[in-house]
Amino acid sequence: MAKNNSKENTRERIINSAKKLFAEQGYQKTTVVDISRQAGLSEAALYDHFQGKEDLLLMIPDLWVSELLKDLDDQLFGIKGAVNKLRKYLWWYMRRVEQSPLDAKIVYLYLKTNANFLNTEVYSNVKTLYLYLVEIFEEGRKTGEMKTDLNPRLARDIFVGTMDHIITRWLLKDRSYGLSDNLEAIFELMVDAFKANHSN
Amino acid sequence: MAKNNSKENTRERIINSAKKLFAEQGYQKTTVVDISRQAGLSEAALYDHFQGKEDLLLMIPDLWVSELLKDLDDQLFGIKGAVNKLRKYLWWYMRRVEQSPLDAKIVYLYLKTNANFLNTEVYSNVKTLYLYLVEIFEEGRKTGEMKTDLNPRLARDIFVGTMDHIITRWLLKDRSYGLSDNLEAIFELMVDAFKANHSN
DNA sequence: GCATAATCCCAAATGATATTAGGTTGTCAA
């Protein structure tokens, strides 16, 4: 239907406008008027599509993280060995962040401060993304590729923490350098924490 | 002087009120009226002491991080070996966070989203805090206690990223468990990424 | 002492901005 289509179009236009403005000026400094102007609408019309400004903020990364989740299976399919999967995970994720810096900025800088984040669909999807890591570490432990006494959740903390830290700094510094610089070096470093000690 | 003293008192009362409310309800949901009521003042009086709500937000962790910085030298003094210093750093920092959860919450959840964060005194102090880590890693590299080809800045990224991740989760989960649970285990794991391989 | 200035505080505007009310137009199905 043309109607439905136009509605979807408008929704998308609003989301994209908000995404752009939130990422550029920050959540607080962006006004609802800004967003609706950018989308070519009145403020009131925006409220027919979204509950409000905060709702809009939570909506934006929802889509992105869902897509990530959908893609991940594909990306890891057919890769042999825990270390290789882990490497793929890292490069894949960093690339996706680099390709969608606006979404990433909203997730990393604005979402976590929101009191409702933990009740969000996004949060549950992020947890699932991380779950893959735990599984990879478990696989590595079982196959002996990694330490046999490796605690997969602690390993995940190190891995995710390091990724998040690098990403957050990159976002704060306005993406003035390549996100994947030094990535292989840092990967090798981290992996030494997980790998079985071959010389023993 | 009594006057100066009272002024300092009021300033402190305002800061403590704001700290409490920001940490409890979040920055956005806390109003200036809330803060001034809590401090037993009118809104207008608050503006004689601070430039505004945002200024207040940036002021709060300033004090805390300065204190941390002052304390750090003392804490590391007299500890021999890079790994031992690193362990001390981790436990010390986590304890300080546990002791000042309100400050930590503001730094970790609200400050990073602020556009002016990078121009803040806090940011520069945080960088100095991290610099100690780089120095520890350099020492470890030089003495052979750690890998001779260890890149100290990458090692710092892993270390800081992991700490931050653990702290952020703890804060988001409303500090419902001990922050230092599993700390030694995660430390041992991380250190394997940095340590020289003794068997080679 | 006394005038002057400075400090600390307030009640009441002001201004910006999120949100809502109520109405208009256009589309479509019966």
Place this chain on the structure above:
DNA sequence: TTGACAACCTAATATCATTTGGGATTATGC
């Protein structure tokens, strides 16, 4: 044709952050 509904609008209203313009109290200089 008409009634319902979708999508949009203009014009309130509500909620704060911030300013204005003092009032009281306390130092400071003479």
